[in-house]
Amino acid sequence: MKHRGRHRRRRRGRALRAALAGTALALTAAATMISASQADVADNPGALKPLTRSTETAPLRLTEHPVPRASLDRLSEGMGRPVGVESVLADTDGALRAARACPAEDRRRLPVEPAATRAYCWDAADTGGLRPGAVTASGDAHDAGRRGTHRVILSGWSPGTTDGPARVAFVDADDPGDLRYAWALLAVPVDGGRDYRGLASDVSGMVRYQDKLLVTAGRGDGSALYVYDLDRVQRATVSRPEVGRVPGGWSAAGARFVLPAVASYRPAGADFPHPAGLSLDRGTTPAGLVAHDSVTGDDDRPTRLWRYAFSIDPARSGLLATDPSGLAEPLAVYETKLTDVHGVLAHGPAWYLGRTVGAPDQHGTLWRQDTDGSLPVRCGADGTHRCWSGQTASMSHVPETGEVWSQSGRMLFVLPLTSIDRALG
Template identity: 65%
Template structure:
């Protein structure tokens, strides 16, 4: 029975790849030929372990820290009236290339099984640079039930600027996805108000995870930041008035590292018991410092999913947990908190899956427990592993002549489910891609 199941999976994979070839998304031979080093089957992480003790859950509490309204108003008075997403999209000055225009090297990073049904690579000016790296994605499908922000379908992608000291900047691509055949985008710099709103600095952080819910964008922090998450208001986007590499107030106006737009943070979340200082490795006794984020619209209310990855061969478990979003219309896009401004975790797990980069939780039915999808990067080569995990066990796709589990993309990109279309969006290498969640479910059942 097991052997026949493998043959069926292989036939499905061949048929799907044949369809994609006709649509211009065929993978190169280098992508479909799995090397001997890649063919080693990844260790099965087994079942999720619920974390239920009060001590474990208390460590996951976050305290909300709003930027004073006076500071935001002072910055707006100095920089000019803020704009919204529609204004930013109207100035899109770059285009994503469809997969058939991407190089074989770029497409090599795409998943093998299940295969992408839509894929794009960035403008050559952005895909060529090695200093900036795409890591996270969220969409207007997260933001609103109808999948649109105003009149537009929008994709946001977070990029990190690598520096030798690990203290690079963070930027977001605002992608106009109204026409699937012609995606355009432009950049905005993520910033933090300082000096009571008289200036701003760049966000010194990796943006390995981001979620757009209602009018707020939540991003992970690392590097020089001591908070677990920063919050941005997508109705409060400012224009830079000086085209320079500096960040903040400069002679003659405001500079955003050469970008036309800048988002100043409006709030942050810090561990209730201290600062989010990342130690080497992840420890379930440590404070919450999320690496990955996603939105779960299948919960009630919608919830923020977070993951904190354990390193490979570290002997520790990756942590997964969730927070509910507030139902209060005056707290649109913010987490549910108590009277002291503290958000508590609703659910938490430990998993033996190491070095998890992408995380997604989704209930396939109204009365079912959620499935957790965990993306892990490749140890060697270009392909990582996507696991489906719950309290009963784990499953990953199989591909190649050796039935390897390394069938996903490079595994370094976050996961975002666009409920209206049924697609999961992610990043692999320099590719932005999507595929139906139903295809993932079929492959990982």
């Protein structure tokens, strides 16, 4: 009896060990399949997939909500006559440093391949407590690459650790050897234009088209996009840490200029994805506003890319095309298998997608995709994909010069679009 009990226990032990071994093998196989799948996507995400069903496109509709003209006029009456970009650039706050004078830790943010032809950095003392975001060039505003008599780069910055206001730097890029800038607070009129509040949002997407600036707004702000009129810049009248109307005048948290929103675009229905980035597509007629959502590698879904058309009505310059009810429909929607996308540029049928890989200070990848396939930028003897800047928030193309402007960390840089195409493997 004792021998039979011992044999049964041995058999049960062997069966348990076999079951555990089988489970371990199954888990290992599953992990291997997941890793292989992720590696396959990283090595070859394939072609863009068009989405055409109404159930796929309807959630991306936006409704336009103009700020009442009376509110904007009341704000101007209180703050003084609005000024334009020329006045802002005539009253700058500081200058960017050339790359050779930038700290090594900042320069490591630059792409390996293709290399930047020019690069600059912001002074850490002037951007302390702020987090860099999107960039848009005056090439977005006009084919000639100029706004008035100036080449202008707009650089968006968000509060680093608080819910404070976002701001934008107007950069005078006329002289490549001396880029100077002025700060403006992004604001939203309240109380019928008797006051304003700061835009508490990450500026992860920003596009300048004609006389308007479109900026992403966070979920907590209740909108998808805010619209600013670059001919309606207001001067702050006092320098205090507060935002809005204060005893003695109007304050912009230390900035000398204020940009009050003139409109917003809000989701027309449920399930609208917060736009993580914006860019201008001049490859369509009329020009289009391109957006993408934020999908991390842990999400079990693809990244969506979509496009709206800008209005061709001269009375609606810089605004999206809408129907009589104020509804803006997406004209084209795509899916890509790439995740962790930071920065998209649409140029003709090609879409250029920057992808974050690893930590923010590590290099990422840059892909060109269309509906036929995809190619990565490669570099080094082993042909690695990890050549692009790690945390690039946006890309802005200037048709006149063929250059692409972008920003990573405190580094602002520019390179030809043709150099990206040459680096594709």
